[in-house]
Amino acid sequence: MSDLRVRFAPSPTGYLHIGGARTALFNYLLAKKQGGTYVLRIEDTDVARSTQESVDAILDAMEWLGLSCDEGPFYQSERFDLYKQKVEQLLQEGKAYRCYCTQEELDAKREAAMKEGRKPKYDGTCRNRSDQPDMPNVIRFKLPEDKEETTFVDKIKGAITVRHEELDDLVIARTDGTPTYNLVVVIDDAEMGINLVIRGDDHVNNTPRQILLYEALGYPVPEFAHVPMILGSDKKRLSKRHGATSVMAYQEMGYLPEAMVNYLVRLGWSFGDEEIFSMDDLIEKFSIENVGRSAGVFNPEKLLWLNSHYIKTGDAVRLAELLKPFLASKGISTEDGPNLVAAVKSLQERASTLIEMAEGAAFYFVDSVSYEEKAQSKFLRPEQKPVFETLLAELEKCPEFIEDQLESAFAKIMEVTELKFGKIAQPLRVALTGGTASPSIYEVLQVLGKDRSLSRIKQAIDSL
């Protein structure tokens, strides 16, 4: 056990993005590796944009990826009292003040600053106001005057210094009294004992402001590790143009969670030139030191390659369970068809996704085969009747549909028909599957079993 405490703190304003999932994964892995604690906190203070649907989507994605938290999920919307109390504390200690400037005034000042080529920032009009008019107001954090700059050493990016002249008095509570992100994230990370904040580098500019808030509230400052963003193949920020960016969209497309985990971790982290990592490997090998400083580039082909690897090497019983909903959505019931696990085994080498596997498995479970037009006109011709009749007779004699018995039956069929294996197997494949591409003919026969295979051959003879 260690005292490492990390967290993932998504805002529930949409589905879980690839980038968010990677942040969660890095936090999870480091906590597991070091025997620390991984906290999940839902940052739902923006009541207008947060939805229960998004909360559910995030929790579903966490579950799918196998990133269960040690503590949480906590909801910021249930912690408003605490935030209020802290805002009050800052006001009382003279570290925050009420600002009565109207939006119009602020806009005008901003415009003037831009015109004069100055960086627009709050000019401190209300900083030293002593009256407290009964007017709508926000609450601002007073930028401390005793320091000129703030520095922190980011565990990925190295030392980062921000001059305070770049900053202004941050709004910590809105006119309606609701606290803002930078304040609540500090209060929660501190109150939850988080000592390493791993998050996307879109927050790196917030960090100096947050450090000042930690100090003002008398909290210890955690360490930070800002993970570089994810880009599309054109080196632009990852967006829908580059493919689905929602993690759960990949589940729906038939990806396995272990492929997604393996893919996500390599978007920014490396371990020599190894590519394949199970969750256990990752827990052993992951470190922040090996997270790169440059942006990861999203590569859907690589994700697909990893997925086919995990399908090939996966446990067929588990894959069969995962496949069921995909078959069901194609209207295929596996209740009284051939053994689903055997069907899966025959397809593991051939399918890159569970959708492809469901498509490839469909023929096993139909009551009567429907033939692809081209395959039928080429391979189910009247002159093939004797071949099918020989197949029927010899396979009927085969006591069990297992590989060596099927081989002997085929030896006999080749002898009787004086045809090569391929000339028999391909028409038979069309009879059994409806098409010309399928697992090997012995596998298909074995998975279908004797009764179904023979009845499909009879169906083919009837069609000639």
Ligand code: GLU
């Ligand atoms: N809730 C913030 C977001 O989703 C993350 C805050 C953080 O990690 O500090 O962008």
